[in-house]
Amino acid sequence: xxxxxxxxxxxxxxxxxxxxxxxxxxxxxxxxxxxxxxxxxxxxxxxxxxxxxxxxxxxxxxxxxxxxxxxxxxxxxxxxxxxxxxxxxxxxxxxxxxxxxxxxxxxxxxxxxxxxxxxxxxxxxxxxxxxxxxxxxxxxxxxxxxxxxxxxxxxxxxxxxxxxxxxxxxxxxxxxxxxxxxxxxxxxxxxxxxxxxxxxxxxxxxxxxxxxxxxxxxxxxxxxxxxxxxxxxxxxxxxxxxxxxxxxxxxxxxxxxxxxxxxxxxxxxxxxxxxxxxxxxxxxxxxxxxxxxxxxxxxxxxxxxxxxxxxxxxxxxxxxxxxxxxxxxxxxxxxxxxxxxxxxxxxxxxxxxxxxxxxxxxx
Amino acid sequence: xxxxxxxxxxxxxxxxxxxxxxxxxxxxxxxxxxxxxxxxxxxxxxxxxxxxxxxxxxxxxxxxxxxxxxxxxxxxxxxxxxxxxxxxxxxxxxxxxxxxxxxxxxxxxxxxxxxxxxxxxxxxxxxxxxxxxxxxxxxxxxxxxxxxxxxxxxxxxxxxxxxxxxxxxxxxxxxxxxxxxxxxxxxxxxxxxxxxxxxxxxxxxxxxxxxxxxxxxxxxxxxxxxxxxxxxxxxxxxxxxxxxxxxxxxxxxxxxxxxxxxxxxxxxxxxxxxxxxxxxxxxxxxxxxxxxxxxxxxxxxxxxxxxxxxxxxxxxxxxxxxxxxxxxxxxxxxxxxxxxxxxxxxxxxxxxxxxxxxxxxxxxxxxxxxxxxxxxxxxxxxxxxxxxxxxxxxxxxxxxxxxxxxxxxxxxxxxxxxxxxxxxxxxxxxxxxxxxxxxxxxxxxxxxxxxxxxxxxxxxxxxxxxxxxxxxxxxxxxxxxxxxxxxxxxxxxxxxxxxxxxxxxxxxxxxxxxxxxxxxxxxxxxxxxxxxxx
Numbered sequence: 059x060x061x062x063x064x065x066x067x068x069x070x071x072x073x074x075x076x077x078x079x080x081x082x083x084x085x086x087x088x089x090x091x092x093x094x095x096x097x098x099x100x101x102x103x104x105x106x107x108x109x110x111x112x113x114x115x116x117x118x119x120x121x122x123x124x125x126x127x128x129x130x131x132x133x134x135x136x137x138x139x140x141x142x143x144x145x146x147x148x149x150x151x152x153x154x155x156x157x158x159x160x161x162x163x164x165x166x167x168x169x170x171x172x173x174x175x176x177x178x179x180x181x182x183x184x185x186x187x188x189x190x191x192x193x194x195x196x197x198x199x200x201x202x203x204x205x206x207x208x209x210x211x212x213x214x215x216x217x218x219x220x221x222x223x224x225x226x227x228x229x230x231x232x233x234x235x236x237x238x239x240x241x242x243x244x245x246x247x248x249x250x251x252x253x254x255x256x257x258x259x260x261x262x263x264x265x266x267x268x269x270x271x272x273x274x275x276x277x278x279x280x281x282x283x284x285x286x287x288x289x290x291x292x293x294x295x296x297x298x299x300x301x302x303x304x305x306x307x308x309x310x311x312x313x314x315x316x317x318x319x320x321x322x323x324x325x326x327x328x329x330x331x332x333x334x335x336x337x338x339x340x341x342x343x344x345x346x347x348x349x350x351x352x353x354x355x356x357x358x359x360x361x362x363x364x365x366x367x368x369x370x371x372x373x374x375x376x377x378x379x380x381x382x383x384x385x386x387x388x389x390x391x392x393x394x395x396x397x398x399x400x401x402x403x404x405x406x407x408x409x410x411x412x413x414x415x416x417x418x419x420x421x
Numbered sequence: 422x423x424x425x426x427x428x429x430x431x432x433x434x435x436x437x438x439x440x441x442x443x444x445x446x447x448x449x450x451x452x453x454x455x456x457x458x459x460x461x462x463x464x465x466x467x468x469x470x471x472x473x474x475x476x477x478x479x480x481x482x483x484x485x486x487x488x489x490x491x492x493x494x495x496x497x498x499x500x501x502x503x504x505x506x507x508x509x510x511x512x513x514x515x516x517x518x519x520x521x522x523x524x525x526x527x528x529x530x531x532x533x534x535x536x537x538x539x540x541x542x543x544x545x546x547x548x549x550x551x552x553x554x555x556x557x558x559x560x561x562x563x564x565x566x567x568x569x570x571x572x573x574x575x576x577x578x579x580x581x582x583x584x585x586x587x588x589x590x591x592x593x594x595x596x597x598x599x600x601x602x603x604x605x606x607x608x609x610x611x612x613x614x615x616x617x618x619x620x621x622x623x624x625x626x627x628x629x630x631x632x633x634x635x636x637x638x639x640x641x642x643x644x645x646x647x648x649x650x651x652x653x654x655x656x657x658x659x660x661x662x663x664x665x666x667x668x669x670x671x672x673x674x675x676x677x678x679x680x681x682x683x684x685x686x687x688x689x690x691x692x693x694x695x696x697x698x699x700x701x702x703x704x705x706x707x708x709x710x711x712x713x714x715x716x717x718x719x720x721x722x723x724x725x726x727x728x729x730x731x732x733x734x735x736x737x738x739x740x741x742x743x744x745x746x747x748x749x750x751x752x753x754x755x756x757x758x759x760x761x762x763x764x765x766x767x768x769x770x771x772x773x774x775x776x777x778x779x780x781x782x783x784x785x786x787x788x789x790x791x792x793x794x795x796x797x798x799x800x801x802x803x804x805x806x807x808x809x810x811x812x813x814x815x816x817x818x819x820x821x822x823x824x825x826x827x828x829x830x831x832x833x834x835x836x837x838x839x840x841x842x843x844x845x846x847x848x849x850x851x852x853x854x855x856x857x858x859x860x861x862x863x864x865x866x867x868x869x870x871x872x873x874x875x876x877x878x879x880x881x882x883x884x885x886x887x888x889x890x891x892x893x894x895x896x897x898x899x900x901x902x903x904x905x906x907x908x909x910x911x912x913x914x915x916x917x918x919x920x921x922x923x924x925x926x927x928x929x930x931x932x933x934x935x936x937x938x939x940x941x942x943x944x945x946x947x948x949x950x951x952x953x954x955x
Contacts, residue, residue, distance in 0.1 A: 096626040103619065189742060193712050204952040209714040210666070211618050211643035212951060213650060232553075235626075304619060312618040312643040314713060318744070319577065354575075354613050370583060372613050373576040 061405045071406065090239045099235040099307065100347055105242045106303040108343035109249050111327045112336070113296030118325075119334035120257065121289045122269030123172055126321050127184035130191035131161045131294040133316030135301025137195060140311045141205040143216050150218055150306050157302045158295040165294020169287040188321045192313040211312025218306050238307050245303065249296060254336060256292070265289050330383055332390030341391045345383075350376050479667060479686035480917070480943035482693070482726060488938045489694045489921075500902035500937070504895070508837060514895055515867060522890050523874045531890060532875065533558070533882045541889045543909030547676045549882065552656035558880045560657075561635050567605045567879065569593070570634035572624045572644065573663070575613035578744045581769055581802070581853060582640055585663060586611045588857025589865070591845035596866060598845075603873025610634065618647040629655055636884055642666040642714035645678075653677045658884050661864065661915070665796075666718060668949035670913030672889065679888050679907065681861070683819040683916045685715055687940060688795055689722035691817040695921055696762055697732045700789050705735050707760030707784070709751060709775050711767040712740040719766035719794065741771065752778035760784060764792040772797035773806045780810030790815050795919075799852035800929055801825035812926035820903040820919050820937065824855025828930030834897035835859060860898040864905065864915075867894055891915075902937040910946070917941045 064071040090098055110132055117125050135157040142148040142156060171183050195206040206212065220229035220237040229237040256262045264285050267275035276282050305311050323346045331342025353376035356367035367375050387394035400406065480488070505511045525542070526532065533539045539547040549556070561568050575583035586609065593607040601607065610632060612624040621644040628634055629651070637652060639645040640663040652659040653675050661681040662669055665688070669680030696704060708723060710716040720738060727736040737758040739751045748771060755763065756779075763784045765775035772793060779785050792815045797803045800823055804811040822829050829835040838859035839849035847854045871887035872879045894905040903918035917940040922931035947955035 094630060096623065096630045099623055099626050103623070193740065193742070196712065196717065207643075207951060209643070209712075209717040210668075210951065211646055213646065215650075308619050308622050308647075310618055310622060310647040312647065314643055315617050315619050368575070368611055368613065369587070370575055370580055373580075 060403050061401065062403070063405045063407060066406050066409045068409070074404075086243055090236045095233045095235050098239050100351065102235060102239055102242050102307045103304065104343045104347040105246045106300045106307070107324070107327060107346060108339045109246060109303070110297045110300035111324055111331065111339040111342050112249065112253055113293040113300070114324050114328055115334065115336075115339055116253065116256075116265070116296070117289055117293040118328065119338075120262070120269060121265050121286070121293075123286070123289070124177060124181045125168070125172070125184040125290070125293075126181055126325060127168065127187035127191075128293070128297050128324055129188045129316050129318060129320035131165055131297035132301040132304070132320065133191055133195065133313065134161050134164055134294075135298030136305040136311045136316065137206045137301075138298070139302045139305040140207065140212050140214050143305075144212065144214050145205065147216075150216070150302075154299065154302055157298045159298075161298025161301070162291040162295040165297075166287045166291040168294070169290035172286055172290060173283055185318065185321075188318045192317055195313040195316075206313060207311060209313065211310055211314070214305060214309045214311070217309060235307070242303055242307065245299065249299065250336065253296075257336075261285070261288065326380060328390075330380065330390055332393030332396070335390065335392040335396065337396075338390050338392040345380075345391075349379060353379060479684055479690050479722070480940045482690060482729065484943050485687075485690040485938075485940065486694045486697065488940050488943075489691065489698060489935075491936075491939075504901060506833070508833065511834065511897060515870075518894055519867065519871050519874060522871050522887065522892060525892065526875055526886065526890060531886055533877070539882045539885070541886050541909050542892070543911040545672055545676065545889045545909030547656075547882070547885065549656060553654070556656050558877075558882055560633050560881065562605065562879070565605055567607050568632055568634040569607060569609045570625075570628040570632060570637040571609060571611045571639075572614045572621050572637075572648075573611060573640040574616035575611070577615040577617070579616045579641075579769055582663070583611070583613070584851050584853035585640070585857035585861065587851075588842060588847050588854035588859075589862055590857075591842055591847040591854070592858045592862025592865070594845045595841055602866065602869045603879045605873075605879060607869075614641075614644060616641050616644065618643045622647050622651075625651060629657070635879075635881060636660045638662060640664065642668075642718070645669070649675060649678055656881065658881055658888075660868075660884065660888065661861065665715065666949075667944070667947040667955060670944065670947045671949060672910045672913050672946065674948055677885065679885075679915070680913075681864075681915050682821075683795065683817075683919055684914065684944065685718040686722040687917065687944065688817045688819065688919070689719050690726055691919055691921065691938065692723060692764055692792055693726035693730060693733070695815070695817070696790070697730065700732075700761060702732045703734045704732065704761040704789070705737065705758055706733055706762045706764060707737045707755040707758055708739075708764045708766050709748065709755060710738055710740045711743055711771060713743045715768060715796065716740070716743075716766050719764075723764070723766075741767070743769075743771075745771065748774040748778045749781075752782050752784065756782035756784050760788055762790050762792070763788050764794075765797065766794055768794070768796045772799075772803040776803070776807035776810050776814065780807075785810060785813070792816065795819040795821070798823050798931070799825060800827070800924075800931075801850050801852050804924055804926075805929070809926065811924055814924045815934070816922050816924070816931065818900075818920045818922050818931060820899045820916060821856070821860060822898050822900060823852055823931060824859050824898070825850060825852040826930050827928060828932075834863075838862075838898070860896075863897060864894070867891070900933070900937050902939065904941060906941065908942075912942045912944075913946045914944045917944055 064074060089101060110128060114128050117123050138157040138160045139153045142153045143150060168187060172180055175183060196203050196208045218238050219231050219234040224237050264280045267280055268282060268285060327342030327346040330345045331338030354367045354372040356365060356375050358365045365371055505514055531541050537548065537550040539549060571586050573583050573586050574580050590609045593609050596602060597606040614621040614624050621639065625648045628637060636658040638660050639648060642664045645662045645664050649659060656677060659678040661679055665682050665685040667684045667686050669678055706727065708720060710720045724736055727733040737755060739754050741748055741751045763779055767775055779791055785791055795816060795818055798816055798818050798821060822835055824835050824839055842849045842854060842858045847858060849855060868884060868887045869879060872883040875883045875886060877883055889907050889909050891907050896905045900920050905915050906912060907915055919938050920933045922933045925932045949955060
């Protein structure tokens with residue numbers, strides 16, 4: 059029975075893809091109604107992190123640029139959202155282009171050193187951005203602390219709750235996380251579709267070409283400056299959107315939520331999910347949200363010692379899980395399992411080249 | 422260039438499509454949720470209309486200076502002489518203090534009326550008709566086990582504070598073994614929020630929908646801010662939160678939230694008052710500030726004091742990252758200002774680093790006084806590891822007895838608490854566990870016993886009444902002479918007194934300098950408005 063073999067682009071392949079998409083759609087809808095409301099809130103954060111990891115993947119996985127400052131872009135998106143919604147009374151949907159644009163601009167600035175600096179040196183510079191950003195969010199100059207909430211954080215009292223169409227569709231005001239879930243999933247689908255198309259486009263091939271051979275890419279006509287700035291900017295804009303999603307879902311922003319450990323968490327998600335894989339971002343986000351949460355609920359009695367995740371051992375348990383996954387799946391979950399799956403379960407053969415009409419295939 | 426434009430255009434399309442996806446619903450939301458937003462704004466706006474109280478959450482500078490001058494060792498000795506000398510004596514004292522609250526409740530008619538209005542002392546009221554539909558004053562009391570929900574940092578750079586709840590959990594284990602309170606036993610459920618507000622919100626969302634604890638408790642200012650509206654909207658007591666922000670003293674707008682410890686603002690004022698009383702005019706003060714909520718709260722309060730003081734010539738500040746592995750650069754920079762007084766405004770492991778670096782950089786040798794903050798008042802955790810440099814440091818100690826202080830080895834309550842803490846699975850050599858057990862646990866017990874004695878027994882409104890009406894509690898883990906009290910809308914801060922002590926390395930003890938400073942009832946309430954203050 060296995061492997062199922064299909065030819066790429068064949069009607070059978072397209073049918074399978076349609077079935078797969080239908081199954082994914084059903085699961086996406088079912089999740090919102092099967093899980094309790096508070097878990098849907100966590101799923102919402104997972105989606106936000108998936109978008110951010112996809113953004114990091116663009117720079118690090120596909121672009122080969124070792125950047126670790128993406129927690130700052132998420133924070134920027136969240137703070138811009140809080141400022142525009144709370145002070146200037148923007149509607150949430152109006153905020154999205156602004157938060158993405160602000161993060162795009164910030165990311166593009168960060169790309170400038172990346173034009174000259176590579177490898178570990180770039181890592182150091184981007185880490186500096188991640189470390190400095192929370193402090194910048196608290197400075198009084200230009201009223202920044204007032205806009206971001208400074209050290210105490212800031213409540214966004216404009217809630218995204220179901221009204222009008224949302225209510226008509228059966229969403230309850232007392233369970234707004236489910237309603238927000240569908241708004242967020244819609245954004246995730248659009249971003250995923252856009253990134254997939256970007257990677258298959260000329261720009262995407264240029265990003266990968268720079269990673270694989272920068273000189274070769276330049277010789278082939280890739281404008282390195284433009285492409286790196288674009289890659290960094292797009293990646294940052296996605297993180298900015300992630301920050302907006304977090305702000306609109308949680309209704310609170312605080313600089314302490316965007317410290318450097320968040321950037322490390324994103325890197326963990328990327329590596330565990332699979333570097334330079336699209337699906338890896340979702341797996342990685344699941345790991346850093348739900349597996350981490352699971353590690354806090356572990357309670358194993360070893361007789362003389364109780365391994366209790368509710369106490370100080372939660373980080374240890376999560377760390378051990380990461381070590382085990384990395385040991386057995388060194389290229390990440392998607393990166394390691396996908397080739398096996400595509401070989402043994404579902405094989406997609408390339409489409410056979412069509413022959414000129416005046417030639418016949420030899421049997 | 423054309424390709425670049427295409428790229429930007431593609432991004433713009435993505436942005437607009439994403440925007441449009443949320444468009445209909447979000448725009449619906451904005452219009453229809455305006456009334457809700459206006460309601461949420463109302464308390465803040467009302468507060469803003471009131472005259473600004475610069476000293477909200479702390480006594481005025483004059484009152485603080487007067488209290489410092491009036492504090493005498495004789496008064497503290499007199500207060501100590503009146504205290505019981507046996508555990509049974511303490512139990513009787515606490516019973517009489519509980520009886521006084523219950524008697525006052527009966528006499529004054531405090532309680533939840535048939536109209537759904539909770540009436541308490543000094544104008545304190547809560548209209549429970551505004552609580553959500555299905556709200557239950559007796560939530561979770563059916564099975565005889567009362568659940569207490571806690572969020573704290575158990576991992577991350579401030580994970581050390583999770584120890585408080587190991588101690589508190591041990592205290593409730595002891596209470597349960599002794600038969601519980603009011604016919605109930607207790608379960609403390611702790612969730613790790615990593616000191617990240619987003620995760621605090623998620624944890625409380627789970628608590629509110631799933632576990633449904635009778636009462637809750639949070640650690641950290643941003644974390645507490647992030648869920649305070651939900652607690653008050655859900656009508657769930659947010660009890661004795663572990664943060665010294667002055668915003669928790671707001672019984673009018675946030676009646677379901679109570680603070681606990683000496684506010685950071687009060688502590689900063691006491692630093693200033695001590696400096697004015699004990700140094701020559703024209704002093705240079707250097708502040709090493711942890712760049713987070715409490716470090717900046719200290720900084721702001723002391724900066725306000727220094728700006729108004731003719732005595733202080735300048736206040737030099739260097740902030741440090743909370744996760745910083747070393748403080749060499751920061752303290753060296755401060756040493757270059759030749760400070761007369763050095764104040765460490767930090768927490769956690771940096772408490773030790775600040776002391777060591779102040780020693781290495783010559784600050785300790787040259788300055789007239791060096792202060793470590795009350796959150797660093799732990800001999801085992803911070804003074805012992807700092808070595809010889811720890812000798813002679815001053816502290817505005819918040820009136821708390823450090824359970825690892827050798828000076829309290831013979832203290833009746835501290836020695837009993839340390840023994841019981843070890844017995845119930847804790848570790849008495851960790852002072853934060855001692856704080857959870859000896860300091861916080863006993864107040865929880867007193868509050869719950871008062872609630873049990875009120876009409877209706879333990880329930881949410883009685884727990885709030887018990888706190889707001891805790892008119893006088895003689896706390897065995899606070900220095901003699903410091904009372905714990907709340908009084909409805911008039912006095913919203915439990916602890917308003919403090920000691921000023923100096924560390925004696927040879928004897929591993931804090932030696933109190935002068936008497937106990939009593940600021941009780943002097944801190945005005947604080948209707949906190951972000952960006953404006955009290």
